[in-house]
Amino acid sequence: MSRKATWVIGTASILLLLALYTRLSIHQHMINPTDTTIPTWMQMSEGISKIFAAQPRTGDRWIVEDVLATLSRLGFGLGIGVFIAFALGMSMGVWRWMEAFFLPILSLFAKIPPTAMMAVFFTLFGTELKMYGAIIAFGVIPTLAQTIYLGLKDIAEERIDKARTLGASTTEIIFCIMFPQILPKLLDAIRLQIGPAMVFLIAAEVLVGDVGFGYRIRLQSRLLNMNVVYPYLAYLALFGFGMDMGMRWIQCKLCPWYAKGGVS
Amino acid sequence: MDSMQALPLVRKGGCLVKPILTVSNASFQVRKQHILHGVDFTIGRGQIVGVLGASGCGKTSLLNLIAGITRSTSGIVSVNYDGQETEIVGPGPDRGIVYQAYGLYPFLTSVENVAFGLKLHLTTIPRRMWGQVTGFWRRLRREHLKHAEELLVRFGLGDAVHKYPHELSGGMRQRVAIAQALIMKPQILLLDEPFGALDEATREDLQRMLLVLYEENIQAVGQGKPAPHTILLVTHAISEAIFVGDRVMGLSRHWNWEEQGFSSCPGATVVYDKVAPVFNSTDSVDFEKFFGQKNEIAQLVFDEKVRVRPQDHCTFWSQVRVNHGHGVTHDV
Numbered sequence: 145m146s147r148k149a150t151w152v153i154g155t156a157s158i159l160l161l162l163a164l165y166t167r168l169s170i171h172q173h174m175i176n177p178t179d180t181t182i183p184t185w186m187q188m189s190e191g192i193s194k195i196f197a198a199q200p201r202t203g204d205r206w207i208v209e210d211v212l213a214t215l216s217r218l219g220f221g222l223g224i225g226v227f228i229a230f231a232l233g234m235s236m237g238v239w240r241w242m243e244a245f246f247l248p249i250l251s252l253f254a255k256i257p258p259t260a261m262m263a264v265f266f267t268l269f270g271t272e273l274k275m276y277g278a279i280i281a282f283g284v285i286p287t288l289a290q291t292i293y294l295g296l297k298d299i300a301e302e303r304i305d306k307a308r309t310l311g312a313s314t315t316e317i318i319f320c321i322m323f324p325q326i327l328p329k330l331l332d333a334i335r336l337q338i339g340p341a342m343v344f345l346i347a348a349e350v351l352v353g354d355v356g357f358g359y360r361i362r363l364q365s366r367l368l369n370m371n372v373v374y375p376y377l378a379y380l381a382l383f384g385f386g387m388d389m390g391m392r393w394i395q396c397k398l399c400p401w402y403a404k405g406g407v408s
Numbered sequence: 409m410d411s412m413q414a415l416p417l418v419r420k421g422g423c424l425v426k427p428i429l430t431v432s433n434a435s436f437q438v439r440k441q442h443i444l445h446g447v448d449f450t451i452g453r454g455q456i457v458g459v460l461g462a463s464g465c466g467k468t469s470l471l472n473l474i475a476g477i478t479r480s481t482s483g484i485v486s487v488n489y490d491g492q493e494t495e496i497v498g499p500g501p502d503r504g505i506v507y508q509a510y511g512l513y514p515f516l517t518s519v520e521n522v523a524f525g526l527k528l529h530l531t532t533i534p535r536r537m538w539g540q541v542t543g544f545w546r547r548l549r550r551e552h553l554k555h556a557e558e559l560l561v562r563f564g565l566g567d568a569v570h571k572y573p574h575e576l577s578g579g580m581r582q583r584v585a586i587a588q589a590l591i592m593k594p595q596i597l598l599l600d601e602p603f604g605a606l607d608e609a610t611r612e613d614l615q616r617m618l619l620v621l622y623e624e625n626i627q628a629v630g631q632g633k634p635a636p637h638t639i640l641l642v643t644h645a646i647s648e649a650i651f652v653g654d655r656v657m658g659l660s661r662h663w664n665w666e667e668q669g670f671s672s673c674p675g676a677t678v679v680y681d682k683v684a685p686v687f688n689s690t691d692s693v694d695f696e697k698f699f700g701q702k703n704e705i706a707q708l709v710f711d712e713k714v715r716v717r718p719q720d721h722c723t724f725w726s727q728v729r730v731n732h733g734h735g736v737t738h739d740v
């Protein structure tokens with residue numbers, strides 16, 4: 145199929161979705177003119193302006209507050225998650241005793257659903273930033289660490305031996321051979337873990353948040369203000385797209401060989 | 409056995425052949441598995457030695473011992489570059505190695521791959537980081553890359569300089585891998601079935617490339633200088649060993665260990681070690697010329713039913729002493 149055809153069909157599917165929604169909301173409003181569960185486009189634009197408007201008392205805007213809160217929590221959680229997973233995965237891949245020590249712990253923790261662990265983190269860390277960070281980190285560490293560690297185990301022994309005949313020290317083997325070799329896989333894994341990280345974060349915000357996307361969605365849906373909830377969901381989807389593309393771009397920049405089809 | 413003679417090895421006419429690598433009575437076992445037993449030979453500077461053996465007989469293990477990647481269970485592997493005999497205790501840039509696969513780093517372009525050894529051997533991470541600040545590393549790096557590019561061009565890889573390994577053909581990849589090893593100016597180059605995965609024509613191209621290196625050796629010896637390239641070429645193709653090598657060695661588990669009082673095979677040993685005809689890089693491959701030797705090797709090294717007496721067929725240095733053969737160990 146040509147590129148153009150793909151584009152046309154892709155656009156058509158989105159337009160069809162919007163048309164169906166329009167049809168549905170018109171139908172619903174014929175039955176009940178005051179309905180807010182399937183808002184008309186008119187109501188929707190009111191909701192969006194509410195999202196962007198300055199609040200009368202505080203002067204804050206929902207969207208600014210929520211984006212800042214959710215993004216900083218996500219960034220913080222992913223940051224410590226990736227950092228710990230990296231340290232853990234690398235040392236497990238390099239040293240046998242680290243592998244023997246951490247593998248059982250990691251496999252055990254990987255089996256606990258992070259959403260179930262929330263209760264523990266609420267009691268340990270309250271409702272502050274570090275609680276969100278801990279939940280996200282806990283959720284992403286097992287997968288990320290295992291990706292790194294298995295990637296290291298996959299490196300052909302010849303590559304390491306060869307480097308030693310070229311005069312590489314152990315540090316150089318870790319940072320000049322093992323690290324670049326697994327970097328694209330690590331970036332892929334991080335990209336795929338952003339989804340789960342968002343799940344844990346939104347869930348925590350829904351439960352105990354006082355600001356943020358999860359909090360806003362829960363509050364507004366209780367008030368049946370779906371004209372606020374739907375745009376928020378759309379922003380989340382757009383954000384997901386953006387992150388995905390951003391991570392792919394970073395991978396292209398950092399590992400051009402991998403993007404060109406090289407295999408590690 | 410043959411290498412036990414007094415060193416240095418004397419060539420007819422009074423010239424000296426300097427021994428560069430000595431494996432004396434080396435055995436190797438992994439987890440109770442007996443792999444090599446009593447491996448014993450001396451290689452002179454500037455030789456290309458074809459090493460033959462059935463699959464799994466321990467050829468790679470032998471190269472790993474010489475590379476210093478593994479240590480022998482007993483016996484000594486030593487090198488002698490400047491009159492000083494030194495035991496091998498680990499890998500080093502004086503002994504380069506090229507494998508059949510996985511030789512190149514996929515995340516580096518050809519030129520970066522070739523320059524990799526210079527970077528790893530000549531600098532350290534802290535020095536490079538500090539060098540980033542002072543600009544020293546950028547200048548040195550540019551020199552390294554220039555040097556690597558020159559070598560690639562010399563090997564006919566001018567178009568491949570900035571390509572990644574997966575963008576190269578198998579033959580180009582092996583050329584880059586050989587350049588990667590040679591840039592370190594290794595005293596000894598270990599090649600482990602480097603052309604095993606290539607088609608016939610490419611294979612011959614690369615074999616001729618090795619013969620060019622041998623011609624450089626002969627030239628150097630003729631001028632009274634030390635020969636620059638000493639090569640061990642592990643292969644399972646008999647004709648390749650004879651064509652490229654000036655000497656062929658065969659490893660086999662099928663020797664007369666029963667007569668020596670062993671109840672099971674104590675490991676493979678060198679059962680064949682003889683002079684091979686020397687070819688120029690431009691000579692056509694003359695199969696007639698090594699037909700007899702090929703049959704002899706097929707029988708002694710690859711036949712599982714024979715029980716070879718190693719001392720009968722490890723006669724390389726005695727052949728040299730009676731001036732049998734050509735090349736760096738002979739009058740040029």
Ligand SMILES: Nc1ncnc2c1ncn2[C@@H]1O[C@H](COP(=O)(O)OP(=O)(O)OP(=O)(O)O)[C@@H](O)[C@H]1O
Pocket residue numbers: 438439441443461462463464465466467468469470644
């Ligand atoms: N690290 C190891 N652990 C266990 N067994 C090993 C190890 N290294 C080598 N071996 C065994 O030693 C024997 C010789 O292996 P080696 O790779 O040296 O043979 P080879 O002659 O190079 O074979 P090929 O022609 O297939 O490359 C094999 O039977 C192999 O199974």
Ligand SMILES: [Mg+2]
Pocket residue numbers: 467468469600
């Ligand atoms: Mg092998």
